Amino acid sequence: MKQISLLLMFLVSFGYLQAQKTTIKPAYGQTFWKEDFSDGKLPTGWNFICKNDSTLNWTVTDQPFPGSYAHSQQAPPIASKSRGFHLQYAPGVRVDKAYRKWKKNNAWADASVQTGAIDCSNKHSVVLKFQQNFMWNDYGGIRKDAGLFVEVSSDGTTWKEYDVRNGIESEGECANPMNIELNITKYAAGKKTVYLRFSWRGMYAWYWMVDDIELQESLEADLAAFDITSHKSTGNSFTKQDVFSFSVINLGAEDIKQRFDCFLKIDKREPVKVSVDASAQKPFKVIDTLKVSFPSVDLTDIGIHRIKFYTSLQGDKRASNDTLNRVLYSQAYSLGEVTNVTKGENEVLFACHNAQLKVIFYRDDIFRMWMAYDGEFTNPAGNDIVINAPIKPVSLKWTDEGSYYLMSTPKLALRAFKSPLRFALYRADNSTLIWEETKGLTYGEQTVQYVNRGDDEYFYGGGQQNGRFSHRGKKIKMNIDYNWEDGGNPNPAPFFMSNKGYGALRNTYAPGEYDFQQTVSLSHTEARFDCYYFVGNTLQDILGSYTDITGKPFLMPRWALSMGDANCYNRGAKPSSSNSTGTKGTTPDVIKLIADNYIKNNMPRGWILPNDGYGCGYTKLDSVVKELHKRGFYTGLWTESGVEKIAREVGEYGTRLCKLDVAWVGPGYKFAIDGVKSAYEGIENNSDARGFVWSVCGWAGSHRHSVLWTGDQSGSWNYIKWHIPTLVGSGLSAQNCATGDVDGIFGGSDSTYTRDIQWKCFTPVFMTMSGWASNNKNKIVDKQPWLFGEPYTSINRKYLMLKQRFTPYMYTLCNEAYETGVPAVRGLLLEFPKDTLTWGEEKTKYEYMLGKSLLVAPVYKSEGKRDGIYLPEGKWFDYWSGETISGGKTLNNYPAPLDKLPLFVRGGAILPLYPQMMYDAERAADTLTLDIYPAGQSNFTLYEDDGLTREHRKGAFAKQLFECTGECDGVQPILFTINPSKGEYKGKLQERVYLLQIHVAKKPHRILINAETAKGSKSKEKFATAAEGWYFDQTDRNGVVTIKTKKFPVASKINFNLTF
CATH class of the missing domain: 2.60.40.1760 (glycosyl hydrolase (family 31))
Structure with missing residues (x-):
């Protein structure tokens, strides 16, 4: 796991220090100058120095590195002590477009930021400390003198420089934050004017963030255990007479003139002590390094040794650097x-x-x-x-x-x-x-x-x-x-x-x-x-x-199946940098800018994150939550650094969702597991609601509490393409809720947005991320479904409305995941395990089953057809036309104009649908549509609960079995049974109308409902006004008979018998 890192550099003139003691009274360990950029602007007296490209320079910002044009390598902001505003240089923003021109002209993205004069005239010693986060690489080549340099000067002309990359190689991982400590006494102590400079040199990419810069005097006594010099971390050849040696450094402001001890503990053996006889006659001087060796030991017992080396100096003012803990490895045992x-x-x-x-x-x-x-x-x-x-x-x-x-x-x-x-x-x-x-x-x-x-x-x-x-x-x-x-x-x-x-x-x-x-x-x-x-x-x-x-995958609240919308709507509430995303107003503006426009454009809706963006925050959240809820939205919060405010945000204001930023869970592993659990429980401990959390950098177990999304990418055809197997693979690790942003956070276009939203409507959860797509093909930075105009708006609406209708099917699948671990989005191998063509990726990489009944084959190219759709053995129905297809074949040139997602129904499917709603629970689901595709014997068990609270965990839910026997050929009789709904929960409907849509090739001769003959209608218009009965439409998807019942108690059993 990533740890906070400390880099120490020591360059001091000892004679100079001795001369200063008589004239300067030291203030041991005291900070005498600091800058954390909390004002959001460059401090007075500082200046930026750009060498080659006037459009590219250092900034003071509260935003992360936003991602390059092509690579979308967004970084978290620096997780420094003060957080918020920091120094940032980000040549990677331009490198994809500009580096060839720069290279042709032998120009480099060199730039510096320099402080004003700092008075160190009365300082006995000077230590520079700061926090940083960076990524560099050799994209396009680097100069011989390349590096990230901190420079010190007392005259603004002659500079001492330090490369602070700390040995991290191209595209290597930097601690966030990395703590840097430089002893610059030789160049700063006793000087009236001292300048610091941070210089990016000889590289094209990616970024460097700096924060919390401090100057302080050294501690009076500070003995540091610095390094092990006798052994490597790996590849050691342990012997019966290994000798350990270590180096120690005097980091204090004074010479050490007393005896001190060093100890070595190996595994569980007793510590061994070695004493160093420092004295007034033989002092251990400031910034001097000393080698300490121990008697030989036998290390042949095992292939790994845990070493603890520590110092003991009377009066030592800093204990944190007294100890070295190392694990030493031999070759594989x-x-x-x-x-x-x-x-x-x-x-x-x-x-x-x-x-x-x-x-x-x-x-x-x-x-x-x-x-x-x-x-x-x-x-x-x-x-x-x-x-x-x-x-x-x-x-x-x-x-x-x-x-x-x-x-x-x-x-x-x-x-x-x-x-x-x-x-x-x-x-x-x-x-x-x-x-x-x-x-x-x-x-x-x-x-x-x-x-x-x-x-x-x-x-x-x-x-x-x-x-x-x-x-x-x-x-x-x-x-x-x-x-x-x-x-x-x-x-x-x-x-x-x-x-x-x-x-x-x-x-x-x-x-x-x-x-x-x-x-x-x-x-x-x-x-x-x-x-x-x-x-x-x-x-x-x-x-x-x-x-x-x-642990089983979490069962989300039912409204979470609807699309989410995220951006920052609070930039006007406080200063922010020029490269921050979002609107310049305050949080209440989300109501008229977004929520009301969903209604105006007749778009289904689910939830909103109104503070999505680094440093965004929120204003008047309590009233915003109430107003959004009136319009059919739940409100969530983007969380940058912790959930310490969650009790009020959830308990008082009514928020119901957390999206955790990579800057918080960024190290991943245990940090991510704990982070999502904390947010999930924060919602549940302060309300009767279920937790609903989005995060990234998850691990085994994250599926218990979080949607696991793929991070930040640019929308494109390839983006759609590779996300299909990604979600399939996630499900094969029980990550039931896995997704990426609709058309990515960056880039995208009108057609890729529509194609992406189509298939994601047939996944459990999804959302849009606005404000970042400055490189969008249509020059539209936001991602709402109406922004591209027609025909895209109508197509997007069509699929969002279908997503709402499919709520009972999707919710049942998510409960199945909650009960069994089997995901809603399934690789074909889960449903067809004996079909060897489903085992690998050659035939089925870009399609999936939604549950056991629907096969989804997204379009991932800019064309009006789809090739390579593999249908396993069995009977299949084209969802749109009703055409029956025999499986065991691959479909090529399948017609798929922009408004058509290739979607196939497995024979025997029973698909439950709610009435059309614009948001969850907009109206009672008192009519249940059952879309039925007869093919032998089949069944489906519907799951329902209150959709909001955690009472289902105590058994407050209902299940209802539907059974079908027969074929769709219009020859054999069809028997369909609605069994009683078993179980209770608050708000459960006690009766409802059933609307059966049975796909069959011919008009039935007779339909019996509980042994009574149902009345048929001669026209669609008459059937629409009839309270109950049936109607056969040969032109509807290759033949559909629709049966409308009166209201039946849900506890009753209903038998339907169709004869031909």
């Missing part, structure tokens, strides 16, 4: 042979010399392998990832089979080979292989498991892997990489599953890599191994087991 075995009731402990490995069975189909290289079992993740580890009675049998030990349950057989220790997993018959380690675990800086790959074995999961869902023959990263583009992994999860019938979860926050080549290698950068295994007959079984222990 193998566990070796089994030296002892201990069997417990539901676990077996294997000893391999100093290492131990424990196998724990939690259920007959779930077990854990847990290795401790030094025999001490640790769990750094605690209960964050695995929140339920139910120990049920396990029928565990144990036998010694000669070359291996056998652990078996009614669901599996696990072999533990003795020399060396390695494992193989079989079905319960102990002959059907699931996986086998090709060699034993290795540990060191990384712990790696090596597993065979089956001939027809495919792998899925890994969390949100942009542009991918099937991983055979590929490598996937298990780390937070802040890459929001195709190939990135913005929300990884250390979980995968195989079509051989198993899944695996590494219980860790350590980053890793999974390589699914011929030999599968599964590595994480930690010295321990901790993995849960799940055995099942189907991938759906494995998702169920995985979410049994990590």
Whole structure:
């Protein structure tokens, strides 16, 4: 995980310091000058110096680096102590368009910002401190003198410079913030005029942020443990006589003239002390460095050693730099042979010399392998990832089979080979292989498991892997990489599953890599191994087991299925920089600018984030929430740095959603898990509502509390294309709510917006992000669905309205995810596991099932057709025309003009629809439409609850089974049954009208409802005015008979019999 970093640089003239002592009285450790840019403007006396491009310079801003024209590499703002406004230089904004011109002219994006004169004339010593965040790269090449330089001068002419990149290479990850400390005494102490300069030099990209600059005097006594000089972090060859050496530095303002001690503690051994005999006659001078060595030790017992080196100086004024903790790794170690075995009731402990490995069975189909290289079992993740580890009675049998030990349950057989220790997993018959380690675990800086790959074995999961869902023959990263583009992994999860019938979860926050080549290698950068295994007959079984222990995906409030809208509407409330997004008014302006325009343009709506933008804030939030709710919107808040105000925002003002910024959850891993949990519980602890949170940088377990969105990208055809497999892959890690912004936050166009919104209406959640699309093809920076005019407005409205009608189907699927872990957006392999063409990505990469009934094939090219739509075996219906299609084929040249999303209904589908509403619960859902596609025997169970509160967790919900038997050929009879709704919740309708739309080729001869003949209408007009009855329309989607019932109690059973 990313840590706050400290860079120390020491350059001082010792004779100069000694001369100053007689004339200057030191103010040890006192800050005498600082600047945090809280005024939002360049301080008086400072100036910007631009070398080559007058349009590009340093700024004082409260915004992040906004993203380059082509790469959209938006950065978080610097997470400095003061936050808010900071110094920023961002040549990456221009690099895509300008660097070729710059390079041709031998011009570089060099620029500096310089302070006014600072008086250090009465200072005994001077230490410069500041916080920074940056990313640089060698895009387009760099000069030999390139760097990020801090410069010091006492005359404005001669400068001492320091490159403060701290060894971070091109596109390397910088701590946020990185703390810098430079001892500039030689160049500043005793000087009347001192100037500081921050200079970007010899590079084209990307950005540098600086904040909280301070000058202070050194502490009186400050002895620092600086570095280990005898050993490397990795690749050591440990011997029986290793000698440790360290360097210490005197950072204090005075020479050390007394004896001090240094200690070395190795693993659990007793500390060893070495004393340094400093004295008045032999002082340890200021900024001097001293080597400290210890007697030789034997390090051959294990391959990893934890070293603690610390100093003890009487009167030391800073304890934080007294200690060095290091972990030293040798080459990869193998566990070796089994030296002892201990069997417990539901676990077996294997000893391999100093290492131990424990196998724990939690259920007959779930077990854990847990290795401790030094025999001490640790769990750094605690209960964050695995929140339920139910120990049920396990029928565990144990036998010694000669070359291996056998652990078996009614669901599996696990072999533990003795020399060396390695494992193989079989079905319960102990002959059907699931996986086998090709060699034993290795540990060191990384712990790696090596597993065979089956001939027809495919792998899925890994969390949100942009542009991918099937991983055979590929490598996937298990780390937070802040890459929001195709190939990135913005929300990884250390979980995968195989079509051989198993899944695996590494219980860790350590980053890793999974390589699914011929030999599968599964590595994480930690010295321990901790993995849960799940055995099942189907991938759906494995998702169920995985979410049994990590928690089920959250069930959102029903209104959250509608589209969200985000921007900043409060820039006029306080100063902001020129590159900040959003409107210049205050928060109440969102009502007339956005909410009223949704109504004016007759657009369905769900929720609004009125403060989306760094430093945006809000004004009069309480009244805004009320007014938005009157117009059908719920209100959420974009959260930059914490949820300390959430009690008031939720409990008093009525907000119901949090979107967490990358600057807060940015390190990811545990930070993200804790962040989304805190926000989710903040909503629930201050209201009766359900939590609803959006975030990025998630990990295994984030699916319990958060929508996991892919970050910030530019809308384009390729953006649509790679998001399709991204959402499929997310679902295969139980991330039921996964999405990207409609047409991206940047870029986009009229047609890509419409194509993107079409298919995202057939996913659980989605939103638009306005204010950032300055490079939009149509020069429109906002993303509301009416802004591009006709025909786009009408098409967007059509799909948003269809999204609202499909609410009961989508909500039922989301509850299914909440109960089982199986997502709403499904790769075809989940519904057609025996179809080998669904296993990989060649045939089905750009399509998916929504539940078990709908196949969605988005258009991702600028054309009016769609190629490569694979329909598995079975009967299918074109949703728009009603045409029946036999599966087991690929459709090419499928007509798909701009207003048509390729959408196919699986034979046997029963699709529930609510009456048309512009927002959730606008009216009572007292008429339930059932869109029925007969094909043999089928059923659908509708789930309903109050849609708002958490009472469903206490059993306050209802389920209703619908069953259909028959065919659509107009020959065989069709039997349809509406079973009683079972269960209760507050606000449940006690009766409703049912409107059946049955797709059938011919007009029925007779329709019976509960054995009574229903009256048919001769025209559509008469049927529209009839209280009940039926009507057959041959021109409606290849033939549809519509049956309208009277109001029936929902507790009643209704049978429909259609004969031909």
